[in-house]
Amino acid sequence: MSYNKKTIEDIEVRGKKVLARCDFNVPLKDGVITDENRLTGALPTITYLIENGAKVILTSHLGKAKGPDKKYTLQPVAKRLSELLNKEVVFAADDTVVGENARAAVAAMKDGDVVLLENTRFRPEEEKNADAFSQELASLADVFVNDAFGSAHRAHCSTEGVTKFLDTAVAGYLIQKELKFLGDAVDNPTRPFVAILGGAKVSDKINVINSLLDKVNTLIIGGGMAYTFLKGQGYTIGTSLLEADRVDYSKDMLRKAEEKGVKLLLPVDNIVADKFSSDAAPVVTEDQNIPDGFMGLDIGPKTAALYADAIKDAKTVVWNGPMGVFEFENFAKGTVAVAKAMADADAVTVIGGGDSAAAVNILGFGDRMTHISTGGGASLEFLEGKELPGIAALNDK
Numbered sequence: 001m002s003y004n005k006k007t008i009e010d011i012e013v014r015g016k017k018v019l020a021r022c023d024f025n026v027p028l029k030d031g032v033i034t035d036e037n038r039l040t041g042a043l044p045t046i047t048y049l050i051e052n053g054a055k056v057i058l059t060s061h062l063g064k065a066k067g068p069d070k071k072y073t074l075q076p077v078a079k080r081l082s083e084l085l086n087k088e089v090v091f092a093a094d095d096t097v098v099g100e101n102a103r104a105a106v107a108a109m110k111d112g113d114v115v116l117l118e119n120t121r122f123r124p125e126e127e128k129n130a131d132a133f134s135q136e137l138a139s140l141a142d143v144f145v146n147d148a149f150g151s152a153h154r155a156h157c158s159t160e161g162v163t164k165f166l167d168t169a170v171a172g173y174l175i176q177k178e179l180k181f182l183g184d185a186v187d188n189p190t191r192p193f194v195a196i197l198g199g200a201k202v203s204d205k206i207n208v209i210n211s212l213l214d215k216v217n218t219l220i221i222g223g224g225m226a227y228t229f230l231k232g233q234g235y236t237i238g239t240s241l242l243e244a245d246r247v248d249y250s251k252d253m254l255r256k257a258e259e260k261g262v263k264l265l266l267p268v269d270n271i272v273a274d275k276f277s278s279d280a281a282p283v284v285t286e287d288q289n290i291p292d293g294f295m296g297l298d299i300g301p302k303t304a305a306l307y308a309d310a311i312k313d314a315k316t317v318v319w320n321g322p323m324g325v326f327e328f329e330n331f332a333k334g335t336v337a338v339a340k341a342m343a344d345a346d347a348v349t350v351i352g353g354g355d356s357a358a359a360v361n362i363l364g365f366g367d368r369m370t371h372i373s374t375g376g377g378a379s380l381e382f383l384e385g386k387e388l389p390g391i392a393a394l395n396d397k
Contacts, residue, residue, distance in 0.1 A: 003179045006170040006395040008045065008145055014053035015111055019141035020045065020172065021158050021390075023148040023374065024060035024077045031076050037361075038150075039080060041374055045147045045172035046085065046114070053111040057140055058089070059097075059158050060148065065121040068095035078116045090115045097123050098136040106140050120158040127156055134161030147172025150353070150375035152390030153382075159390035169394045174374060179391070181371035182318075182382050185350045189316035191217055195383075196307070196338060198223030199321030199355065202246040207384040208320070213256050218263040218310050222299050222323035222334060226267050229254070230288055238272065238290035265310060269300030271324065271331060278328040298324025299334035307334075308341035317342055320352035320380060326359050335359050343368035352379040 022042040027034045049056045058081075065072040078091035090113070092102035097118050105115045117137075120126045125133040134157040138144070144166045146152065151159050152175065163169040171179070185193075195216045197205050202225040212219055221229055227240035232250040257264035269287060272294040273280035284300050285291070299307070304323075311317055319342060323334030342349045343365040351357050351369050354376025360366050373379040378388060 003183055003391055004397045005175075005179065005391065006397050007176045008048055008170055008172055010397065011143065011168055011170055013049055013143065016054055016143050017057060017106065017109070017141040018049055018054040018143045018145055019057045019059060019137060019162065019166070020049065020145040021148045021151070021162075022046070022058055022060050023150045024058075024074060025062050025150065026077065028076060033076055033080055036080065038374070039077065039084060041174055042147060043084060045145065045174065046081075048173070049145070050085070050087065050112050050114065055106070055109040055111060056114045057106060058114065058116045059120055059137065061121045061126065061151065061156075061158070062119045063121070065119055067124055068122045072119050072121070074116055074119050081114075081116065085114065087114060092117050094118050095122055097133075098140060102140065120156070123157070126158060127154075129155050129157055129161045131161065131164070133157045135165050137162045138165035141166060142168070144169040145172050146390055146394060147174045148390070149175050149178045149373070149378055151378070152375065152388040153378040153386070155389035160393045163393040171391070171394055175391065177371065178373060178375070178379075181348070181350050182352075182373060182379060185316050185318050185348060186215060186383060186385075189215070190348065191316065192314050193316045194218045194220065194310055194314040196220040196222065196311070196317065196319040197321055198225070198323045198335075200224035200241060202228045202243050202250065205321070205380070206246075206249065208380055209253055210256075211383065211385045213253065213260055213262055216262055218265065218314070219257065220265045220307050220310060222267065222303070222307070222338070223321050226299070227290075227296050229266050233266070233288070235288040236290055236292070237296065238292055238294040240272075240290055240296040263310070265306060267299045267303040268306060269302045270296040271298040271300050271333070272296050273331075276325075278330070280330065282330045297328070298331040301333070304334050304337035308337055311338065311341040311345050311347075314345060314347045316348045316350075317345060318350045318352060318383065319356050320354065320383065322355050322359050326355075336363055339363050339365045352376070352383060354379075
């Protein structure tokens with residue numbers, strides 16, 4: 001699947017009203033933004049549009065609003081963006097998103113002005129991708145720019161529907177970067193290509209494992225889903241996380257890896273405890289087997305060394321999902337080892353959003369990765385080879 005899409009640099013934006021879909025889905029506590037990564041991620045596109053004389057109309061969802069809900073207003077985002085851009089961002093406070101305030105604010109715009117619309121999910125039609133709301137959004141603008149990769153796997157009014165009513169629809173810098181690094185990593189990797197999959201559940205990653213086995217040289221499995229694979233190989237897993245209905249699937253995947261000549265690495269030792277708790281005492285197993293009454297909470301030191309070794313020789317590494325319960329300090333060593341090996345590798349290193357992105361940033365390795373994806377779910381679907389509707393709808397080059 002080739003995503004060779006036009007970007008903001010391929011079109012004339014001066015004097016045009018540009019509807020830019022960003023990802024301002026930020027964590028808020030008592031009306032204060034506690035993590036600004038998504039705002040700073042959007043700045044290059046917004047700044048480019050301002051500097052090139054566009055009338056910039058920003059739009060985003062926030063949280064799980066199911067209609068107007070003051071708890072999820074984008075007002076704090078407008079305030080903080082004004083400070084970050086050093087320029088007033090006019091907030092259009094309409095529960096209907098496109099209402100009198102929005103229309104008046106847009107009508108008053110001069111080139112280089114910025115308006116932020118209210119949370120798109122204040123309209124229940126947003127998630128249904130209803131044409132009427134898509135049309136209302138489109139009616140404000142001449143051009144659509146999508147820069148919200150984290151929502152690109154959803155066909156909603158503000159990500160996909162609006163493109164039916166605006167002829168010009170292009171990618172912003174964030175999406176352009178995602179397509180370059182995720183796209184090249186998956187479709188055109190420099191080899192050896194190593195993928196690392198962790199996280200709790202096999203079921204979340206079934207299609208990803210299947211898809212990556214056609215592409216990678218080595219597939220590394222860690223996290224909670226490793227125990228289903230170990231169980232399939234006849235090892236004891238104690239009280240570890242198990243998806244019994246996925247054991248046969250795990251055997252199929254090992255067979256497929258063998259047929260394809262792909263190295264599929266599983267833990268050779270584990271760090272276990274007798275309870276799921278941050279103060280549980282960590283115990284290292286001698287081999288793959290986990291004793292009765294114990295649960296696996298991280299990969300063991302031998303496994304961490306084995307995985308780091310595979311990463312060291314790679315030229316492309318894609319990672320999605322932690323190796324253990326990295327939120328608990330006693331069970332973060334495996335995730336740290338993988339992050340460190342990637343930071344030290346002479347390779348293109350791509351982190352597929354979600355928990356792995358959080359882990360890498362918390363551990364301080366973020367600036368040593370080639371690319372950290374801004375969308376957990378979207379990057380997973382991308383790795384599965386699925387078409388992302390919010391990107392497919394953009395104009396081709």
